[in-house]
Amino acid sequence: MCGIIGYVGSREAMPLVLAGLERLEYRGYDSAGVATLEPNKKPEVHQAVGKVKDLVSHLNGRKLRGALGLGHTRWATHGRSTVANAHPHTDCLGRVALAHNGIVENFMELKEGLLAKGHAFTSETDSEVIAHVIEEEMAEDEDFEAAFSRMALRIRGANVVAAICEGDTDRILVLRLGNAGGIAVARKNGETMLASDLGALVSFSNEVTFLEDGEIVSVRSGAARFKDLKGATVVKEPHRMPRDWVSVGKGGYRHFMLKEIMEQPRTVAGVMQGRVNLHDGRVTLKRFPLTEPEVRELNRVVLVGSGTSYHAALLGRNLMDRFLRLPVDAESSSEFRYREPALDERSLMVSVGQSGETADTLSAMEWAKRQGARLVTICNVEGSQAARMAEGWLSMRAGPEIGVASTKTFLASMSLLALLSIQMSQASGSLPEGTRREILAQLIRLPDLLNGMLADHTPYKKLARRLYRYDHILYLGRGMNHPVALEGALKLKELSYIHAEGYAAGEMKHGPIALIDHKMPTVALAPRSGLYDKMMNSIKEVKARDGMVVALGAEGDDELASQADHVLYVPDVPELLTPFLTVVPLQLLAYYVAVERGCDVDQPRNLAKSVTVE
Numbered sequence: 380m381c382g383i384i385g386y387v388g389s390r391e392a393m394p395l396v397l398a399g400l401e402r403l404e405y406r407g408y409d410s411a412g413v414a415t416l417e418p419n420k421k422p423e424v425h426q427a428v429g430k431v432k433d434l435v436s437h438l439n440g441r442k443l444r445g446a447l448g449l450g451h452t453r454w455a456t457h458g459r460s461t462v463a464n465a466h467p468h469t470d471c472l473g474r475v476a477l478a479h480n481g482i483v484e485n486f487m488e489l490k491e492g493l494l495a496k497g498h499a500f501t502s503e504t505d506s507e508v509i510a511h512v513i514e515e516e517m518a519e520d521e522d523f524e525a526a527f528s529r530m531a532l533r534i535r536g537a538n539v540v541a542a543i544c545e546g547d548t549d550r551i552l553v554l555r556l557g558n559a560g561g562i563a564v565a566r567k568n569g570e571t572m573l574a575s576d577l578g579a580l581v582s583f584s585n586e587v588t589f590l591e592d593g594e595i596v597s598v599r600s601g602a603a604r605f606k607d608l609k610g611a612t613v614v615k616e617p618h619r620m621p622r623d624w625v626s627v628g629k630g631g632y633r634h635f636m637l638k639e640i641m642e643q644p645r646t647v648a649g650v651m652q653g654r655v656n657l658h659d660g661r662v663t664l665k666r667f668p669l670t671e672p673e674v675r676e677l678n679r680v681v682l683v684g685s686g687t688s689y690h691a692a693l694l695g696r697n698l699m700d701r702f703l704r705l706p707v708d709a710e711s712s713s714e715f716r717y718r719e720p721a722l723d724e725r726s727l728m729v730s731v732g733q734s735g736e737t738a739d740t741l742s743a744m745e746w747a748k749r750q751g752a753r754l755v756t757i758c759n760v761e762g763s764q765a766a767r768m769a770e771g772w773l774s775m776r777a778g779p780e781i782g783v784a785s786t787k788t789f790l791a792s793m794s795l796l797a798l799l800s801i802q803m804s805q806a807s808g809s810l811p812e813g814t815r816r817e818i819l820a821q822l823i824r825l826p827d828l829l830n831g832m833l834a835d836h837t838p839y840k841k842l843a844r845r846l847y848r849y850d851h852i853l854y855l856g857r858g859m860n861h862p863v864a865l866e867g868a869l870k871l872k873e874l875s876y877i878h879a880e881g882y883a884a885g886e887m888k889h890g891p892i893a894l895i896d897h898k899m900p901t902v903a904l905a906p907r908s909g910l911y912d913k914m915m916n917s918i919k920e921v922k923a924r925d926g927m928v929v930a931l932g933a934e935g936d937d938e939l940a941s942q943a944d945h946v947l948y949v950p951d952v953p954e955l956l957t958p959f960l961t962v963v964p965l966q967l968l969a970y971y972v973a974v975e976r977g978c979d980v981d982q983p984r985n986l987a988k989s990v991t992v993e
Contacts, residue, residue: 381466381480382408382452383541383562384579385551387600388570392448395572395583400431400450402579404982408452410465414476414543415445421545422476426465446600449543449551451478457486458503468507470514471498474545475523477513479506480575481538481556489533509540517544527552528595531608537738539575539590551598555590561736561764562596563587569601577760578779586617589762618762634980636782636874640966644829646787647959649776650794655823660816662802664795668771669727669753674806677727681720681752682709683743684731687785687869688792692731693862694958695796701955702800704809712739716746726752729799733780733788735763744768757795759788773799782981784873786966789866793959797822821956828950832963836971839964842929842945843971849900852877853891854965855884855917856904863958864904867965873983874973884917892920900927902968903943904961907933908954918942931961 382403386392396413411434412426423443427434431452451466458464467476483489486505489512494500498511512533516526523544530540537557543550553562553573564573565584573596574580580587588603590596594613597604605613632638655662669677680699682692689711696709710720712730722728728747732740735758744765748754756769759777766772775791801818804810846852852871856864865881872879882891884903895901901921905914919942921928930943933951940946947968949960973980 381454381478381575382579383478383480383539383573383575384450385541385553385573385598386448386570387549387551387598388446389600390446390570391442391444392446393443396448396450397431397435399572399574399579400434400452402582403452403574403576404431408454409460410453410455410462411451412453412465412467412478413443413448413450414467415443415449416447416476416543416545416548417445418548419546421473422467422469422543424467424469424476426462426467428460428462428465445548447543447548447551449476449478449541456482457505463502464504466506468502468504468510470510472514475510475513475517475542476544477506477510477540477542479509479538479540482536483508483534483538484536485534509534510542513542513544523547523550524552524597527554528608528610530554531556531595541573549599553590553596553598555592555594557592557738562590563762564590564596564598564603566601566603571598571601571603573598577762586619587762588615588617589764589767591767633974634782634970636784636786636970636980639780639782639787640963640970641833642778643787643790643963644826644833646775646777646791647794647829648826650791651798651823652776654798655819657816657819657823660812660819661805662798662819664773664798664802666771666773667755667799667802669806671806673753674803676725677705677753678725679722680705680707680727680729681715681722681747682707682729682731682796683712683715683740684709684792685712685737685739687789687866688712688731688733688737688740690862690866690869691789691792691796692729693865694793694859695729695731695800697859697862698797698800698955699803702804702810703807705807710743712737712743715743722747722750722752724751724753726750728752728754729796730754730756730765730769731758731792731796732756732765733759733775733785735760735765737765741765741768755799757792757799759791783983783986784870784969784980789962790959794822794825818955821953824952825956825959828952828960829963832949832960836967838947839967839971842947843968843975845945846900846929846968847875847877847972847975849898850878851894851899852879853887853894853899853901854879854881854904855887855901855914856881857884857910857914858908859954859958860904860906860908860961863962863965864902866962867902867904867969870966870969871972873986874969874980875976875978876984877972877976884914887917887920892924895921895924895926897925897927900929902929902931902965905930905932905936905939906949906954906957906961907936907951908957915939915942931964
């Protein structure tokens with residue numbers, strides 16, 4: 380989603396701002412822009428459609444002077460991807476320049492009032508309205524900060540606004556309202572940087588301070604003053620962030636996504652390190668906040684997430700259904716709170732999300748908190764909004780994930796949900812000790828099994844050369860592998876732009892079977908399980924209608940090979956562990972199909988790494 384970077388200090392700002400924008404590229408965007416400010420001058424603004432490199436090309440070596448700079452990468456909401464709609468936006472006089480993340484819900488009401496007063500607009504965006512509101516407020520007293528604070532009371536919705544103003548060459552003002560994504564501020568040696576993503580800051584400093592909902596920060600050289608919307612000072616303590624966010628590189632791989640797929644054995648091992656004790660057959664998640672008596676008092680567990688994280692939540696539900704004796708639901712974050720679900724102090728919500736900044740998930744967490752529910756988050760970013768909002772944070776320990784399409788964080792989420800299910804079963808006594816020990820012994824094997832699977836990519840490359848010309852592909856799974864079918868389809872459409880749908884195989888006869896013919900391949904997940912025979916029936920139904928079948932099954936399964944056109948194999952493991960393995964071939968298949976189609980694997984069109992607007 381949209382990214383913001385800012386700098387105030389003693390050096391030329393623009394090289395630092397452009398470098399920060401490059402670190403924000405993985406979030407997904409369609410245009411970029413910068414603004415600098417020199418004494419006795421108005422902000423100088425430059426924008427370009429496309430990547431940061433297109434902005435640099437537009438600048439054509441031009442030196443933008445000034446020790447204050449602001450940059451933005453835009454993911455289109457209001458208005459097409461054009462230079463006019465790119466940020467930063469300015470007011471009529473060109474005195475104010477600002478970058479904006481979020482959606483101004485009352486922008487039409489504000490715009491109509493501003494037009495009636497003679498303001499002229501140059502873009503289709505809601506963001507430009509904010510600049511004109513500040514301009515109007517400054518007409519009263521010429522006080523930039525006072526006008527900015529009054530603007531904060533006039534706009535509605537979840538928004539982050541960072542603004543600079545003529546005559547204020549040592550200050551950036553930043554506002555946060557609701558869950559429009561985070562803003563972190565880092566200070567060092569008389570310099571200050573702010574960004575909407577930690578990855579853009581930690582090479583500067585790994586001590587950051589976060590801007591919260593309903594706060595404004597005045598950023599100066601080496602200083603930052605926080606206040607609430609009433610003007611009261613807010614005292615902040617800096618957070619120390621892990622340095623691994625600095626060491627982000629492709630490591631010799633063609634794409635970040637491939638690198639992150641290959642890191643999955645290490646990721647799963649990292650999730651389990653120090654949390655699984657095979658000697659006593661127990662799991663200890665130190666940041667899980669509920670005591671054993673409180674776990675036993677629970678009457679409901681709700682797992683929420685969006686996209687890939689929702690699919691992880693579905694798998695978590697299946698695990699908890701097996702391990703716990705209480706109702707467990709998995710919900711899409713974007714729909715959850717609108718149903719006004721019944722939660723209370725005996726309910727536990729577990730949110731799942733890579734960034735910890737997804738607006739829909741944060742809103743679901745806020746709803747649960749207002750109902751008195753207990754709140755735990757699984758996410759990958761220390762200090763994220765979700766980690767700060769929840770009582771307990773379970774770290775994925777996955778390191779930076781730069782590819783927009785999540786891979787290693789999906790496996791990390793699944794692994795943590797498995798450990799959480801086991802720890803809660805220890806408290807409730809719902810899982811026999813022998814069964815628990817057996818499951819843990821199998822989980823510990825996963826890194827080695829994944830390493831073996833990732834050693835040879837030849838089958839996936841070969842199959843991708845067969846599939847990349849198709850326009851539609853169906854994915855089928857049952858039981859534990861139904862969410863994997865959903866995830867496999869999501870990966871393919873995200874990366875290759877092929878229309879793909881994931882279905883519970885038992886639902887195929889209730890509609891999707893009408894689509895089956897020789898033009899529509901089916902990917903069938905059929906590892907050995909209690910539902911194996913039913914999956915074989917679904918495969919036969921597809922073959923009877925001239926459909927091509929790509930089957931995913933256990934090593935040594937000759938019957939499956941006799942029924943399918945192509946087979947991809949995974950190690951033969953107990954049913955509960957199959958999703959940890961079956962998802963990997965689907966990731967690789969989606970990756971190599973996208974490569975064959977010439978797609979931008981790391982930054983698919985129209986997608987963003989962190990969706991910070993609803």
